[in-house]
Amino acid sequence: MCGIVGYIGTRQAYPILMDGLHRLEYRGYDSAGCALLSDNNELNIYKAKGKVADLELLADKQDNSGTLGIAHTRWATHGVPNEANAHPHASQSGNLTLVHNGIIENYVVLRTQLEAKGFTFKSETDTEVLVQLIEYTMNVTGADLPTSVRQALSKVIGAYAICVIDRRHPEQLVAARKSSPLVVGVVPDHTEFFIASDASPIAQYTKTMVYLNDEEMAVCQCGHQLSVTKLTGEEADMEVKEVNLDLSMLDKGGFPHFMLKEIFDQPAVLRDCMRGRVINNPYSDGDQLSVVLSAVTDHRKELLKTRRIIIVSCGTSWHAGLIGKQLIERFCRIPVEVAYASEFRYNDPVIESDDVVIAISQSGETADTLAAIEQAKNHGAFVFGIVNAVGSSIARNTDTGVYIHVGPEIGVASTKAFTGQVTVLTMLSLALGMAKGVISQKDYDETLEELIHIPEKIERILKQNDKIKQMAARFTYAHNFLYLGRGYNYPVALEGALKLKEISYIHAEGYPAAEMKHGPIALVDSEMPVIFIATHHVLYQKIVSNIQEVISRHGHIIAVVTEGDEEVAKMVDEVIEIPSTLECLDPVLTVIPLQLLSYHVAVAKGLDVDQPRNLAKSVTVE
Ligand code: G6P
Secondary structure, eight states, X not given: OXXXXXXXXXXXXXXXXXXXXXXXXXXXXXXXXXXXXXXXSOEEEEEEESOHHHHHHHHTTSOOOOSEEEEEEEOOSSSOSSTTTSSOEEOTTSOEEEEEEEEETTXXXXXXXXXXXXXXXXXXXXXXXXXXXXHXXXXXXOOOHHHHHHXXXXXXXXXXXXXXXXXXXXXXXXXXXXXXXOEEEEOTTSSOEEEESSSTTTTTTOSEEEEOOTTEEEEEETTSOOEEEXXXXXXXXXXXXXXXXXXXXXXXXXXXXXXXXXXXXXXXXXXXXXXXXXXEOTTOSSSOEEEOOHHHHHTHHHHHSOSXXXXXXXXXXXXXXXXXXXXXXHHHOXXXXXXXXXXXXXXXXXXXXXXXXXXXXXXXXXXXXXXXXXXXXXXXXEEEEEESSTTOHHHHHSSEEEEOOOOOOOSSSOOHHHHHHHHHHHHHHHHHHHHHTOSXXXXXXXXXXHHTTHHHHHHHHHTTHHHHHHXXXXXXXXXXXXXXXXXXXXXHHHHHHHHHHHHHOOEEEXXXXXXXXXXXXXXXXXXXXXXXXXXXXXXXXXXXXXHHHHHHTTOEEEEEEETTOOHHHHXXXXXXXXXXXXGGGXXXXXXHHHHHHHHHHHHHTTOOSSSOTTOOSSOOOO
């Protein structure tokens, strides 16, 4: 959580920093701030409670000149969101200023020690301790900024990505990280450097980027090559990458919200996700399709010897994992466990060295998922990543993996990443099932043939947007929703409920439809909207019986049904039709109307869809 940006160079820093903060606002948006070293060497710090726009209202009118600056958008951990707790934080003398993403676990001890040395604190944050500690180290040792940062960080327990400047040294910007992401953008002649929590604020200025590794520090000095060292002081192996971000993905493209744009992006990005992976089989005469994933081809040995797969993930990615379990067990006949990464890491899990652990993450930065990966690696398991953010920590810390390639997802509520993850899990289970020789050729061919038609089927569902919008307006009164589905659609029920909770603040529960009678049915009355995913598959008649049970209790039913369904349509209050598909591919279709429904309920309630309260898109703290 929290986004940080830094700039040193020849241009005015302020517009670059503000633009960068807007791009990083998905990481936190309860307060924001910036520090600029002005052209006449004044250090100006501006902070505002609220969003980046609130900061701009304040700072636009002030002296915001200067070619060196740092900025921050916050998701509060220590201390309520207010001006005092907003970053940047300055040191006692006012010489050093710092922005931080992460959590300093031993901040109380450090603060007490610093207070004993005469330091006073203006905020309740763990971050202020960092900047004071660097200053204290500098005072005691007389060392320069990079050395003092390094020495101070050796005393710190926790997670951090920091940017720090010293007003006496306008030629220098120092950044360091441990367990929180940080990217440095460089231009060929070293006249300017860009620092950010991810590549999106940098991409419009340079494609050349260095992703700092854990416990590394970067010193940016104009006219000099970027210096990257380990926090121990040794030279680091700096890997310079060419990062190609599709910049059109970073704006709303005419849609009122990123979430709606990302819902509508799905047909195109799922085509991207399959591009070059689902191909015409070069060895067949006809149009036979085949799925080729280099991660599977290159790691056959590790993948084929496994007797168990463990999927670790959080939030929406965990729901995709539940679908992945069903796909892999069906097509590969390998038992799969799905764990919340946050539970897995502390449960003393039994991990064998021949296990394969699949980590699923949109951001590639989720702290709990990263920790679960670490644990799996320590036990010798082979770790496979399914990640969206290219170059992210999870992508770099896994043994191999498949990018979902759906482009940056900005709306806090995940939509296209979910369908991308399920698409990759489908391709993975087919490729692995074929490599193991356990999937029938018929299942393989049929599923791939259907998979490539999914994008156009999503396009058909999206045409019902207006109808779903009108439907949503009728539910703004609700305080509770129940989402019910079975089999492959049970995780979709969970995901539909999560979407509604996240952005409309309506309590919603997802349940396996048949479990309803063991508890949730007690909640059903005429005030309770109940969403059934009742598509035409093997458990259809069973779901019809569950629907009857809710009708008897006067629940208001919305059913997601297969096109042409007449039976359920006659029974329920509202229906949303989706094109028919194979049961195992249902989730990528059935989730679409649920995404749209929660979006429109939230809009009808006048809520901030892209930045819902208390949430952040990238959860880089425990
Ligand atoms: C946060 C986001 C969710 C996301 C979850 C896991 O809670 O708001 O949308 O599903 O983190 O994130 P990841 O990036 O690991 O998929």
